[in-house]
Amino acid sequence: MTFSTASPADLPALQFIESHQDYPWSETQLASCFGEGYRVRLLWQDNLTVGFSICQRVLDESTLFNICVLPACRGLGFGKLLMDDLIVEARAAGDSAIFLEVRASNSEAIGLYRRMGFEEVGRRKGYYPTVSTREDALVMRFSLDKV
């Protein structure tokens, strides 16, 4: 298992993994994550990219914008490895906290974040569009001071 920092040349691999999400980001959205302050990390098993994380650092806080593991590779600990990597990188950069937003219906991701020690600190009503209506976003925070 290895990690690498992605470059725009990795966009096709990111797009392929992202295409399996219920609400996938567009190529333009993914491409915009190679700007100032962003960190895009890839997790590899052998020669296959099995997952990625995208975060942005502003001042002393990181925000996780996206994390995704190939469907066939879920439930095997890869999501946790990506989160461990995020936390290690944020701590090394001197961050005080990591924030994220997640759809209230996304029980897999919420399970992962709680498992890592993230705590719910807010809720944005009707923040995300769905096919037919809107749903809330949970705002979660991981304190880097406490561990």
Ligand SMILES: CC(C)(COP(=O)(O)OP(=O)(O)OC[C@H]1O[C@@H](n2cnc3c(N)ncnc32)[C@H](O)[C@@H]1OP(=O)(O)O)[C@@H](O)C(=O)NCCC(=O)NCCS
């Ligand atoms: C969320 C996601 C990244 C988790 O990746 P994963 O590799 O399957 O997760 P792991 O195998 O490392 O599991 C780590 C923890 O997550 C939680 N978890 C994983 N799958 C879960 C599920 N189906 N239901 C509830 N909790 C789950 C568990 O707490 C698990 O810890 P445990 O194995 O000790 O019980 C993956 O489901 C995914 O890519 N989902 C689609 C993309 C997405 O929704 N991203 C979040 C956007 S905000």
